[in-house]
Amino acid sequence: MINKTIAELSKELHAKKISSVELTQQFLDRIKKLDKNLNSFITLTEDHALADAKKADAQIAKGATTPLTGIPFAHKDIFCTQGIKTSCGSKMLDPYISPYDATVVTRLKDAGTVLLGKTNMDEFAMGSSNENSFYGPVKNPWDLERVPGGSSGGSAAAVAARLTPGATGTDTGGSIRQPAALCGVSGLKPTYGRVSRYGMIAFASSLDQGGPLAKSAEDLAILLNAMAGHDERDSTSVDMAVPDFTATLNDSIRGLRIGLPKEYFDEGLDKNVAIAIQNAIKEYEKLGATIHDIHLPSSALSIPAYYVLAPAECSSNLARFDGVRYGHRCKDPKDLEDLYKRSRSEGFGSEVTRRIMIGTYALSAGYYDAYYLKAQKIRGLIREDFINAFKKVDVIMGPTSPTPAFKLGEKVSDPISMYLSDIYTIAVNLAGLPGMSIPAGFANDLPVGLHLVGNFFEEVRLLNVAHHYQKVTDWHTRSPKGF
Amino acid sequence: MEWETVIGLEIHAQLLTKSKIFSGASTAFGAEPNTQACAVDLGFPGILPVLNKEVVHMAIKFGLGVGAEIAAKSVFARKNYFYPDLPKGYQISQYELPIVGKGHLDVQLEDGTMKRINITRAHLEEDAGKSLHEDFHGLSGIDLNRAGTPLLEIVSEPDMRSAKEAVAYLKSIHSLVRYLEICDGNMQEGSFRCDANVSVRRKGDSKYGTRTELKNINSFRYVEKAINYEIERQIALIESGGKVTQETRLFDPAKNETRPMRSKEEANDYRYFPDPDLLPVAVTEEMIKTIRDELPELPHQKRQRFMEQYGLSAYDADVLVSSRALAAYFETVVEESGASAKLATNWIMGDLSAALNKENLEITESPVTTAQLAKLLQRIEDDTISGKIAKTVFEALWNKEGDVDHIIEKHGLKQVTDSSAIEKLVEKIIADNPEQVTDYRSGKDKLFGYFVGQAMKASGGKINPQQLNELLKKKLSA
Numbered sequence: 001m002i003n004k005t006i007a008e009l010s011k012e013l014h015a016k017k018i019s020s021v022e023l024t025q026q027f028l029d030r031i032k033k034l035d036k037n038l039n040s041f042i043t044l045t046e047d048h049a050l051a052d053a054k055k056a057d058a059q060i061a062k063g064a065t066t067p068l069t070g071i072p073f074a075h076k077d078i079f080c081t082q083g084i085k086t087s088c089g090s091k092m093l094d095p096y097i098s099p100y101d102a103t104v105v106t107r108l109k110d111a112g113t114v115l116l117g118k119t120n121m122d123e124f125a126m127g128s129s130n131e132n133s134f135y136g137p138v139k140n141p142w143d144l145e146r147v148p149g150g151s152s153g154g155s156a157a158a159v160a161a162r163l164t165p166g167a168t169g170t171d172t173g174g175s176i177r178q179p180a181a182l183c184g185v186s187g188l189k190p191t192y193g194r195v196s197r198y199g200m201i202a203f204a205s206s207l208d209q210g211g212p213l214a215k216s217a218e219d220l221a222i223l224l225n226a227m228a229g230h231d232e233r234d235s236t237s238v239d240m241a242v243p244d245f246t247a248t249l250n251d252s253i254r255g256l257r258i259g260l261p262k263e264y265f266d267e268g269l270d271k272n273v274a275i276a277i278q279n280a281i282k283e284y285e286k287l288g289a290t291i292h293d294i295h296l297p298s299s300a301l302s303i304p305a306y307y308v309l310a311p312a313e314c315s316s317n318l319a320r321f322d323g324v325r326y327g328h329r330c331k332d333p334k335d336l337e338d339l340y341k342r343s344r345s346e347g348f349g350s351e352v353t354r355r356i357m358i359g360t361y362a363l364s365a366g367y368y369d370a371y372y373l374k375a376q377k378i379r380g381l382i383r384e385d386f387i388n389a390f391k392k393v394d395v396i397m398g399p400t401s402p403t404p405a406f407k408l409g410e411k412v413s414d415p416i417s418m419y420l421s422d423i424y425t426i427a428v429n430l431a432g433l434p435g436m437s438i439p440a441g442f443a444n445d446l447p448v449g450l451h452l453v454g455n456f457f458e459e460v461r462l463l464n465v466a467h468h469y470q471k472v473t474d475w476h477t478r479s480p481k482g483f
Numbered sequence: 484m485e486w487e488t489v490i491g492l493e494i495h496a497q498l499l500t501k502s503k504i505f506s507g508a509s510t511a512f513g514a515e516p517n518t519q520a521c522a523v524d525l526g527f528p529g530i531l532p533v534l535n536k537e538v539v540h541m542a543i544k545f546g547l548g549v550g551a552e553i554a555a556k557s558v559f560a561r562k563n564y565f566y567p568d569l570p571k572g573y574q575i576s577q578y579e580l581p582i583v584g585k586g587h588l589d590v591q592l593e594d595g596t597m598k599r600i601n602i603t604r605a606h607l608e609e610d611a612g613k614s615l616h617e618d619f620h621g622l623s624g625i626d627l628n629r630a631g632t633p634l635l636e637i638v639s640e641p642d643m644r645s646a647k648e649a650v651a652y653l654k655s656i657h658s659l660v661r662y663l664e665i666c667d668g669n670m671q672e673g674s675f676r677c678d679a680n681v682s683v684r685r686k687g688d689s690k691y692g693t694r695t696e697l698k699n700i701n702s703f704r705y706v707e708k709a710i711n712y713e714i715e716r717q718i719a720l721i722e723s724g725g726k727v728t729q730e731t732r733l734f735d736p737a738k739n740e741t742r743p744m745r746s747k748e749e750a751n752d753y754r755y756f757p758d759p760d761l762l763p764v765a766v767t768e769e770m771i772k773t774i775r776d777e778l779p780e781l782p783h784q785k786r787q788r789f790m791e792q793y794g795l796s797a798y799d800a801d802v803l804v805s806s807r808a809l810a811a812y813f814e815t816v817v818e819e820s821g822a823s824a825k826l827a828t829n830w831i832m833g834d835l836s837a838a839l840n841k842e843n844l845e846i847t848e849s850p851v852t853t854a855q856l857a858k859l860l861q862r863i864e865d866d867t868i869s870g871k872i873a874k875t876v877f878e879a880l881w882n883k884e885g886d887v888d889h890i891i892e893k894h895g896l897k898q899v900t901d902s903s904a905i906e907k908l909v910e911k912i913i914a915d916n917p918e919q920v921t922d923y924r925s926g927k928d929k930l931f932g933y934f935v936g937q938a939m940k941a942s943g944g945k946i947n948p949q950q951l952n953e954l955l956k957k958k959l960s961a
Contacts, residue, residue, distance in 0.1 A: 086529075088528070093528065098528070099522060100527075100529075197531060198531050202529070202760075205759035234531050235532070235533055235760065235762050236760065236761075313756075315563075316561050316563050316754070316756070318572075319563060319565065319572020319573055320528070320572050321528075322565060322567075324567045324570075325526070325570065325625075326527070360754065363755075363756055364754060368755075368756070372756060
């Protein structure tokens with residue numbers, strides 16, 4: 001059962017071959033047994049899960065269901081969950097229990113999912129290795145000495161290790177796609193504005209986007225159907241019709257034009273990753289796609305632009321964590337300034353502190369034009385690059401990450417090299433486009449992710465293109481030894 | 484040395500919306516602390532602001548009221564600073580692209596002349612909460628009911644040259660926002676407040692002097708006092724060889740002085756940047772047209788009409804149009820009574836205003852209705868009662884003793900106009916005061932008033948004064 005996709009599990013549940021309570025219990029048992037080695041969950045919500053599962057079974061008995069009714073599920077601990085600890089991977093929010101549900105949480109709950117727990121993550125979603133969590137690093141189930149990627153590392157590792165059939169993630173610069181790639185699962189970052197950000201604790205508001213992680217593109221389509229759509233509580237969520245993402249999965253992709261950016265096959269790319277990606281491209285050619293070389297000349301500037309804009313927004317977004325109303329407060333503050341300084345320096349980890357400081361600097365009087373405004377201009381150029389590219393091609397492909405999973409501790413003392421692991425994904429956030437990572441083989445026995453980028457609001461096409469690949473390959477069905 | 488004062492005002496008008504600018508929580512004043520603050524106002528993790536469209540409508544109304552450009556696209560920015568009553572650690576405000584651009588307001592000064600005050604801009608923003616420093620035994624209390632209340636900040640050019648001009652401008656804006664029904668104008672509750680930027684320079688200088696910003700001035704009287712104190716302080720400082728420091732100063736009404744705020748509180752770099760949680764505010768020509776068509780008659784238009792239609796003086800017109808309700812009261816009384824506008828003006832600006840002020844009531848709360856005052860004026864004009872007796876009737880009306888005619892009847896206040904009755908009384912007074920009559924007839928003209936007084940006293944003031952004068956003159960000179 002645990003190796004089945006959500007689509008398959010849904011059939012089993014509806015055919016009453018297994019109850020949601022039984023299924024949920026299986027996953028809970030696995031988490032309790034196996035997560036000691038992975039640390040992919042921060043909070044296990046066993047009681048909630050069993051209660052949800054009972055309700056789901058009643059729904060199934062009544063026949064009032066959705067494809068997600070009774071499916072065990074996990075939320076990244078960045079999504080607010082009413083009455084359940086929402087830590088964002090930070091000491092700052094270790095004692096924090098949200099008074100409300102995020103829109104994504106409400107929608108998935110309404111669709112009938114069963115909440116197993118909240119997954120581990122880099123603190124406030126800042127990181128590419130999940131080593132920045134207050135709750136300790138998450139291990140990669142393919143090799144416990146390696147990182148799962150980040151920041152949605154807990155969600156990716158849990159799906160890979162079959163501790164949950166699916167999970168939510170958030171992606172500000174690659175935080176869904178990079179861990180999906182490193183853990184050998186499928187992950188989708190929708191177009192900015194497609195999924196509500198209400199109740200998703202903000203890192204960089206203009207870049208953050210929630211999305212699903214699961215085993216297959218089909219599962220992602222099922223999950224996105226429940227998650228997507230306008231939310232009047234999020235002014236940046238787009239008010240446009242949401243298609244049925246599952247309806248077109250099998251549409252032909254014959255004649256699909258795939259663009260390969262020269263810039264994504266550069267010197268920083270691991271040789272074996274490159275081979276895996278080239279094989280995947282060949283597979284697409286067999287399916288009737290045509291390959292086109294394209295240029296994204298401004299993409300080289302995406303990392304510096306991102307590391308101005310994201311920290312600038314984060315420095316402001318994280319100002320509310322001041323020890324006054326909720327979250328960590330230092331002991332016996334002398335005065336207001338002491339309260340602020342100690343609560344914040346005790347509550348935030350070093351990467352978060354670094355980014356708050358960079359962002360504060362970039363927005364300061366005298367530097368704003370040189371940093372923030374210039375970075376915004378670069379962002380415009382990057383967007384233009386993609387708009388031009390999509391005049392010639394339907395989908396852009398490349399590696400999700402330049403290397404497979406690296407060792408724990410390997411890049412901790414070198415933030416720049418850590419930042420470079422998102423080199424292919426960040427530009428997509430800056431442009432606001434949808435992006436995906438799907439398993440495409442192995443490099444040195446570690447999973448490799450194929451990165452697919454689509455035009456604005458063309459998740460339908462991305463899912464369709466990914467689904468065809470998964471019909472002719474079995475990389476996405478592989479599971480790590482021992483799990 | 485002759486000095487010139489330069490003043491610019493920043494006015495914060497709290498917009499009269501039911502709910503907050505970015506959340507659905509109520510904006511009502513005076514609730515228990517923190518009972519009118521939702522997750523958005525409290526700045527909980529994950530919350531997002533959603534703009535209340537009503538505030539855009541109100542800002543456009545104001546912009547049109549001061550003949551300003553309305554921006555097709557305006558942008559909310561974050562003003563970042565830490566303070567316990569600022570839950571998100573930033574205030575959402577418009578910075579580089581405000582919704583209302585350059586405009587102006589023609590203000591009537593005390594001497595009756597008009598002066599144009601230019602308005603730089605007006606922008607939308609959210610209010611912060613309140614810090615309560617008393618009653619917490621060394622700690623501070625935070626009340627976030629006010630957090631997220633919509634404000635329109637109206638920034639003037641430094642066009643005012645005296646505290647009186649500043650007050651005249653402030654009153655005009657005050658009157659305008661109430662006409663437009665976008666602000667209740669309540670200064671005590673803080674829904675209309677102002678900061679003043681004040682500097683002085685030698686007459687003839689083209690450069691402005693260094694300015695100070697005065698805060699915490701919450702009445703028209705304090706605005707004048709604070710500015711005048713500050714002008715004197717700055718002049719004295721410069722004349723004694725010192726220099727004005729650019730700083731924020733708090734007005735202390737108890738001591739009637741301004742004091743610098745602690746410099747720490749203002750040494751902020753606000754790190755403004757566009758708020759990524761909110762889309763730019765788009766205003767179409769069509770929206771502007773619709774709002775323009777709904778605009779009421781504005782104070783300056785009404786003042787002009789009152790002077791032309793009712794022949795009022797500039798001063799009277801100015802007072803009557805100061806609030807829409809007062810102007811409406813006046814017009815209703817004139818219409819219902821058919822009395823002269825001058826008589827109505829005198830009563831409304833005289834006895835009625837005095838009585839309202841004494842009991843601190845608004846015109847809308849007046850115990851004397853327009854119908855009652857109209858009837859009273861009719862009874863004066865048809866000589867049923869004299870102007871003097873009318874004051875007695877007015878008092879009875881104020882005390883809710885009933886209808887005008889009923890009061891006149893009940894107290895026997897009807898004026899005596901029967902000339903034979905008046906003649907009898909005059910003859911009696913002449914007979915009773917032979918000495919005075921002799922003196923009068925021998926040239927002491929001043930004694931005439933004495934006879935009038937005696938007659939009024941004897942009649943309880945009810946004699947028609949004109950008839951009395953005529954008869955007295957006739958009988959005394961006989």
